[in-house]
Amino acid sequence: MFFELNETQRLVQQAARSYAQKTLAPIAAGIDREGRFPREQLLELAELGLMGVNVPEEYGGAAAGAVAYSLAMMEIAQGCASTSVAMAVNNMVAETIVRFGTEAQKRKYVPEITSGRFEAASYGLSEPQGGSDAAALRTTARKDGSGWVLNGSKQWITSGDRAGVIVVWARSGDAGSKGISCFLVEPGLPGLHVGKHEDKMGLRGSTTVSLAFDDVHLKGSALMGAPGEGFVIAMTALDGGRIGIASQAVGIGTAALDAAVRYARERQAFGQPIANYQAIRFMLADVATELDAARLLALRAAALKEAGHRFTREASMAKLFASEKANRASDIAVQVHGGYGYIDEFPAERHYRDARVTTIYEGTSEVQRLVIAREILKD
Ligand SMILES: Cc1cc2nc3c(=O)[nH]c(=O)nc-3n(C[C@H](O)[C@H](O)[C@H](O)COP(=O)(O)OP(=O)(O)OC[C@H]3O[C@@H](n4cnc5c(N)ncnc54)[C@H](O)[C@@H]3O)c2cc1C
16 A cells, blocks of 8 residues: 655645635635635636646646546635535546547547636536436437437536536437437527526535526537447546545535634633533544545545546445535534534534535435445445
């Protein structure tokens, strides 16, 4: 086992940490309160190379690898969870196009994402009637001469109103996972309607919208991968995406722990700081231990990915564990703050709201358990 970061990983981590602590952390409460999309901050992250951490340099990426990406995500999420979710989706979409796109698709879209010229990129898989059972999606893609016509709707699309490109999955063939194809859709096409912003519990600086496709005509060149290959593309993207969300959860949980530690040192009860009480110390010790374990799971999945090994099981384990422990960390942070944990004068309640979705998106905890069990039983 080798636990040292290499030079590149250390530099990426330092750059992300410095930006997160100096620039993001002081404005995160304002971004949340005002529900402000962090456009300027995302552009600055692009300038730091964080919109394509694991993307080759020829497409504008930093080519720093999956471990560096995980480290960067932990830092940025610790500074501002809303900003980190847009960063996570942008990186996932850029990597997916690099992996499955044609050379023309890569050259057209990936540098726009990594440079920040696109405000964002989106991943359009979930639909109103279901997210977990993605193979049952109903949006259709009908062949029309050399092109395609999309009809249907998508739900919960992160940055869907801001995206320069949206990866959309639609049914081009029979029922089931083999009848799904994947398309690169540009905004503003006739028939593509962006729905209202969801009024979310947390991640309030990130936009989440529905998309309606009403006879949206696409050129043949919009197809990514082969017809029927869409489900494989979606699941491959999600494997990597789950490392991102595990890392995001570690970041949010760490921010919650830091807030709890700060408060426990300052707050006096019965004539001494509450940090002196064993009940508080044990809670902090448990949270610190769980977050460290989550960090290691995320980095192991990233290291396997970087080495070219299979990492589906490990990515799901990391996502399951990190998201559940981030929820516990932020719950405990609220508890340590007492009544002050319940008001927005302190960051604990924001971390609690931001952490909540990590057990839901990119596959719920239940779906992660299904994936892990399937992988174990397969072996
Ligand atoms: C803020 C936010 C941002 C999102 N961003 C995106 C995005 O950018 N792109 C995108 O495509 N999607 C996105 N999503 C959608 C997200 O991935 C889905 O919400 C998630 O996959 C769950 O799908 P669902 O909401 O339809 O719940 P359902 O699938 O209806 O599940 C409801 C409940 O049933 C459980 N369940 C379902 N099937 C099983 C089973 N077989 N066994 C046991 N339990 C089961 C689930 O775990 C859950 O508890 C986002 C969601 C949110 C909230």
